[in-house]
Structures are given as structure tokens and as C-alpha cells.
Amino acid sequence: MPSDDITIVSTNLNQNILNNYQDYTVIDSNFTMKEILQAKKLIFYNILSNLEEEKVKEIFQELNSAHIPFINVTNNIEEVMLTSYLIIYDNEKVLIEGPTILVLEQEKLLKRIGLTLPFYVHLSLLLKDYGLVDKIYLNKKELKDALWK
Numbered sequence: 001m002p003s004d005d006i007t008i009v010s011t012n013l014n015q016n017i018l019n020n021y022q023d024y025t026v027i028d029s030n031f032t033m034k035e036i037l038q039a040k041k042l043i044f045y046n047i048l049s050n051l052e053e054e055k056v057k058e059i060f061q062e063l064n065s066a067h068i069p070f071i072n073v074t075n076n077i078e079e080v081m082l083t084s085y086l087i088i089y090d091n092e093k094v095l096i097e098g099p100t101i102l103v104l105e106q107e108k109l110l111k112r113i114g115l116t117l118p119f120y121v122h123l124s125l126l127l128k129d130y131g132l133v134d135k136i137y138l139n140k141k142e143l144k145d146a147l148w149k
Helices: 015-021 033-037 053-065 077-082 100-104 107-112 119-129 140-147
Strands: 005-010 025-027 042-045 070-074 085-090 093-099
Touching (some): 005 077, 015 042, 015 070, 033 053, 053 077, 070 077, 077 100, 085 100, 119 140
Parallel strands (some): 025 042
Antiparallel strands (some): 085 093
């Protein structure tokens, strides 16, 4: 895997996905920062959706600063914008993977398997089609800044 911060989204989220990442420590319940900073490689298994986005960003920044590779396994498509690499599983098989932005540009493929794009990604793709922006934006602030310079 080319990145140290990865999100995995699956249409059929189950623990079998973890078989591909056996050298990672799986966090699937309550945790402390001390515990996660002691891991060499880490998987958050569908537990970050209950946290505020700012808290998740803080955790990911800590892990990046400590050079701890991590994977966020989730069924929440909104979480994909917090990591730089994205893997989409469909029925336990990798459907597509790559840098997050490039994977999200494959909107038709994602829709075909029942995934919808995060709102600001979808909106920026539409605006890009009309020539109003020149790239995909992952959040409201970036998109707003691009539209109203």
C-alpha cells in the first residue's frame, strides 16, 4: 500500500476484510491515545463515526506525526476525506483503490455499487463539469473559497 493513511469503505462491511491486514492492530472498541500511539500499524474498525470530525482529524494528525500507518475501515463515505488513500471493497473484493481524489472521481462506478459521494465532492464534480471550478473540493471551506475568491 502506497500510503500511511488509508480509508477502506465496503458495501458489505465485515471482519473478513481484516484478513488482508493481519500485521495491523485492530481497534474496534474504546481506546486511549496512549494505546494507539504504542501500535506499529493500526486499524480502526468502524468506530470513528461516533466521534466529532475534529477529534478524528486530531487522532489522524497524531498518528501521522508519530509515523504510525493506519487504516480506517468504515461504511461512512464522509470519512474518506480524512485520509489520502482510499480502497473500495465490493463483496469482500477490492473494486478500486488509489489516491482518495482519484477514486472519488469514479462517481458512476461508486453509484453502481450503491455508494453516494460526500456532498461537497459531488457538488464540486458538478461544478467542474460546468467549468465553474477546476478541481474536486473535499470540504465546504475549500469550495467556498474557490467560488468566491
